[in-house]
Amino acid sequence: MDYEIFNLGDVALQSGVILPNAFLAYKTYGRLNAQKDNVIVYPTAFGDQHTQNEWLIGSGMALDPDKYFIIVPNLLGNGLSSSPSNTAPPFDRAHFPQVTLYDNVSFQHRLVTDKFGIQKIALVVGWSMGGIQAFQWGASYPEMVERIAPFAGIAKTWPHTFVVLDSLKAALLAGTGFDSSKLNQLTSEDMRAVGRVYAGWGLSQAFYREELYRELGFDSLEAFVTGVWEHSFMKMDPHNVLAMLETGQHADISANPSYNGDFEKALKSIKALACIMPGSTDLFCSADDNAYEAKFMPNADFKPIPSIWGHFAGRGINSADNLFIDDNLKRLLALGPHE
Structure with missing residues (x-):
């Protein structure tokens, strides 16, 4: 097993269901420094597990484990964290309750603070549903998160x-x-x-x-x-x-008690320096959606990935797209945290 388990215990989900013996699977790369300020959180996307995120982690890259402590938490439902396939009855298989991205980020926050004692996060980065989690981190914990970089990810699931x-x-x-x-x-x-x-x-x-x-x-x-x-x-x-x-369809960074569905308020509340990188030809997490979202964020840089790889411009397959993402992450990390 190349990952670790953080036991959450019995958790109350946004849906009102108590999920017993819940757990978060995660993997770390690099070392946490003495100041605990070299932290990058990199959540997984729909269908992915931590190994699918590793293309963006490496020596000399923006996500350099020689410099940063990188935490990759696995999405609930992905088969490693609590999921239909590994949960005991009565919540197994088709009976698994609805889990939101707000739930996921709340549990990740517990991992970061309870397990590691971290109070500041240098960057939350993610592709697709990982990108929505980056937005959610910025909205849920604006004082804690210094930078976010969602790529091919939107701040809520728009109707299309x-x-x-x-x-x-x-x-x-x-x-x-x-x-x-x-x-x-x-x-x-x-x-x-x-x-x-x-x-x-x-x-x-x-x-x-x-x-x-x-x-x-x-x-x-x-x-x-x-x-x-x-x-x-x-x-x-x-x-x-x-x-x-189900998690993806109900994603919305404002669908929680902090914002009560006021989407623009949630965006305006994100204090983090943001580099938003949609795929220029993404068909269902569109650059237009991200452009709208960026307008309401006080510190957002809008940088579409010029690519015909659609949503998969952010998937680590095409070298030109990978370089574009890595270069922008390096630029973002070089900026001092916003005061």
Whole structure:
């Protein structure tokens, strides 16, 4: 096991459900310094685990473990932290309760403060749903978080994003004939259709038009869709995916007692220096959505990733996109914390 477990005990979720014996899986890179001020929090995205974040961590990079103490907490529902696949009845599989990103960030805050005694975070960074968590950290703990850098992530699930996530859910639920009483019969085979649906959203029209999948070693469109999208989704537990989709669909940094749904107030409350990096061709976490959000943030720099890799410009696959993200993180970390 290349990660650690932080036991949360019985936790009260935003939904009102008490989830017993909850836990957060996390991995750390580098060492916490004596001042405890070299901390970077890097939450995982939908479907990802900590290993998928490691492309952005390395010696000489912005997230340099020789300089920083980097904490990668795993999203609840991803199979490592509390999830449908590892929770005992009555909350196993299809019975797992709704967990919000606000819940996730609250639990991560407990990890950071209770386990490590950290009071200041130099940076919260993340891709996709990890990016929403970066926004949530900034809104939930404005005095603690000095910088945030969401890439290909938005501050709430806008209506179009909700519809895209709903299409993934529908592709999965079709495996039961949309009969909610049969949810526990779902298998990894039912994930095949989910991968097919996501294939049209994860990458841009230009990516497909220019057949960039050939650079990844696939000689046809069909081979790419089968080899990447079907394969990656079929490796995921369908109940974990449903839980994470539920988390994603209800993401909103203002949907909590601090802001009571006042989204613009939540954005204005983020004191952190922010570098917001949407993928310029992202089809469902759009640059337009991020541009709107950045307008309300007092210290936001809006830096779209110039890429035809769509949402996956932030996934660590294309070297030019990786360099753009790393360079901007270096610039952000070089700025003194905002007073």
